[in-house]
Structure formats: structure tokens, C-alpha cells
Amino acid sequence: GQNIDQPTEMTATEGAIVQINCTYQTSGFNGLFWYQQHAGEAPTFLSYNVLDGLEEKGRFSSFLSRSKGYSYLLLKELQMKDSASYLCAVVDSNYQLIWGAGTKLIIKP
Amino acid sequence: IAGITQAPTSQILAAGRRMTLRCTQDMRHNAMYWYRQDLGLGLRLIHYSNTAGTTGKGEVPDGYSVSRANTDDFPLTLASAVPSQTSVYFCASSMDSGADGYTFGSGTRLTVV
Numbered sequence: 685g686q687n688i689d690q691p692t693e694m695t696a697t698e699g700a701i702v703q704i705n706c707t708y709q710t711s712g713f714n715g716l717f718w719y720q721q722h723a724g725e726a727p728t729f730l731s732y733n734v735l736d737g738l739e740e741k742g743r744f745s746s747f748l749s750r751s752k753g754y755s756y757l758l759l760k761e762l763q764m765k766d767s768a769s770y771l772c773a774v775v776d777s778n779y780q781l782i783w784g785a786g787t788k789l790i791i792k793p
Numbered sequence: 794i795a796g797i798t799q800a801p802t803s804q805i806l807a808a809g810r811r812m813t814l815r816c817t818q819d820m821r822h823n824a825m826y827w828y829r830q831d832l833g834l835g836l837r838l839i840h841y842s843n844t845a846g847t848t849g850k851g852e853v854p855d856g857y858s859v860s861r862a863n864t865d866d867f868p869l870t871l872a873s874a875v876p877s878q879t880s881v882y883f884c885a886s887s888m889d890s891g892a893d894g895y896t897f898g899s900g901t902r903l904t905v906v
Contacts, residue, residue, distance in 0.1 A: 692833075714892050726883060726897035727836075734892075771835070779890035785835035 686710045688784035690772050695790045696762055704757045704770050704787045712777025718746050718757045719771040721786065727771055730757070759789075767791045796820065799884050799898035806874050806905050814869045814901050816884030824887045825867040826851075826895065827859060829880040836883070842867055843890075874905045 688708045696702040708716070715734040719727040733739055733748035733755060745758040757770055772784040797818045806812050818825065827839040838851030842861040856878060858870045867886075871878055881902050885895040 717894060726899050727895075728897070729894050732894060773891075775891040779892055780838075780841075781891040781895065783836040785833060 686774075686776065686782050688772055688774060688782055690770075690784040690787045692785070693788045693790065695792060696759075698762055698764060698791055698793050700762050701758065701760050702762060702789065704759075704772075704789065706755045706757075706772035706784060708753050708755075708772070708774045708782075708784075710774045710776045710782055713750060714775035714777070714779060716746075716748055716755050716775070717771075717773045717781070718755075719773065721769045721771060723768070730770075762791050764791050764793070796896055797884055797886055797898035799882075799901050801901060802899070803902040804904070806871075806903060808875055808905055809873050812871045812874055812903070814871075814882055814884075814903070816867045816869070816898055817865050818867075818884075818886045818896075818898075819865065820886060820888075820896065821864060822886035822896070823864070823889050824893075825861065826885045826887075827857070827867070827869045828883045828885065829853065829878075830883060830900075831880050839869065839882075874903075876905045879903060879905045 718730040721727040731746040738747045743760045748755045769786040769788045771786045773781045800815045823844045826841045828836045837853045840859040842848045845864045883900050884898040887893040
């Protein structure tokens with residue numbers, strides 16, 4: 685079967701750094717996405733990794749290790765507006781997206 | 794229209810009634826998808842369409858049907874709604890495949906009573 689694991693919930697402090705992990709077991713791999721979803725809203729694209737390594741985009745970075753079936757999303761200089769759910773999704777061998785259940789990130793002042 | 798439009802935004806529906814959720818995109822994306830999102834379960838694929846004229850079943854297709862008469866529209870129909878279909882429904886599209894990334898509509902919150 686196909687499986688994507690993320691922590692259900694994380695708490696961090698405004699101004700700090702947080703790392704959200706994602707591990708996957710899928711039939712094939714053609715890339716990994718991170719999406720952000722604020723409560724009551726649609727998911728929006730954050731990052732895409734298809735090769736191993738770190739992709740940096742402003743305060744957000746995403747890392748991929750294909751051999752370990754592992755990715756993380758790193759958020760720096762946390763702001764209250766970063767309070768949201770973060771969804772990990774893997775593109776499988778059929779080029780379909782397989783979604784994790786998401787990690788709810790709570791930012792405290 | 795810019796992106797994907799879903800209608801209605803929310804709906805309360807009596808059990809046993811028929812309901813069609815509308816989804817229209819103006820990006821000329823070939824692939825479209827319907828998901829439901831329930832607390833703790835994440836996004837689950839109901840039906841998809843890789844191109845106009847074709848559709849396929851996702852993870853949770855029972856009780857739902859779709860059609861794709863043209864590139865822009867991808868309606869989702871509940872033939873006879875049941876309370877377990879209470880959920881938030883998202884329509885999404887991608888240029889060709891999942892590797893292109895998805896653009897999501899704003900969602901329809903459906904309550905079946």
C-alpha cells in the first residue's frame with residue numbers, strides 16, 4: 685500500500701524555527717510537494733522537490749532524500765500567519781498525487 | 794474567472810436529495826480532480842479526469858459521479874445524499890499530471906442532514 689506519515693500537530697514560538705517531517709512509502713516516486721492550508725481555505729502550493737537536497741524559498745525550505753523516503757519543510761522566523769496545516773504529497777508511478785493527512789502548526793506569541 | 798471556481802460555497806442538504814457541485818477552471822488545464830477533506834483524514838480522491846471526455850475513480854468514489862464534457866467544467870453529482878457525505882469538497886486541476894502541481898478551488902462545505 686501507499687503511505688505518507690506526518691506528525692498530526694506541532695507547536696512553535698513566534699520568531700523561532702520549526703521542521704515538519706514527512707516520510708513516505710509509495711509505488712514509484714516522481715516528486716514531492718508541500719502545500720499550506722489555512723483553516724477554512726484551499727491548499728496553496730509551497731514547494732516541489734524531485735531531486736535530493738535542499739530547496740530554499742525565502743523563509744521556507746524543503747529537503748528531500750529519496751533513498752530514505754523522507755522530506756522535511758523548514759520554516760524560519762515564524763510569524764503568527766504561519767499558523768496553518770502543512771500537507772505533504774508524493775507523485776506516484778501513475779503521476780497521481782498521494783496526500784498525507786497534514787500537520788497542524790500552532791504558533792504561540 | 795481566474796483559476797478555479799466552485800459553487801456553491803456551502804450547502805445544507807436533506808438526506809436522499811440529489812446535488813451537483815460545480816467546478817469551472819479557465820487555465821486550460823487538462824486534468825481535474827475532486828477531493829473530499831474530513832478532519833484527521835486529509836484529502837481523499839473521489840474522481841478524476843485526465844482529459845476532456847475521460848473520467849476515473851479515485852479512492853472513495855461510491856455515491857458520487859462525474860462528467861467531463863469539456864476542458865473547463867467538471868461537475869460532481871451526489872445521486873442520493875447520505876449524512877456520511879458531509880464534508881468539505883475541493884476541486885483541483887493540473888496541466889497534465891500530478892507532477893505539475895495542483896491548483897485548488899476554494900471548496901464547498903456540504904452538510905447532509
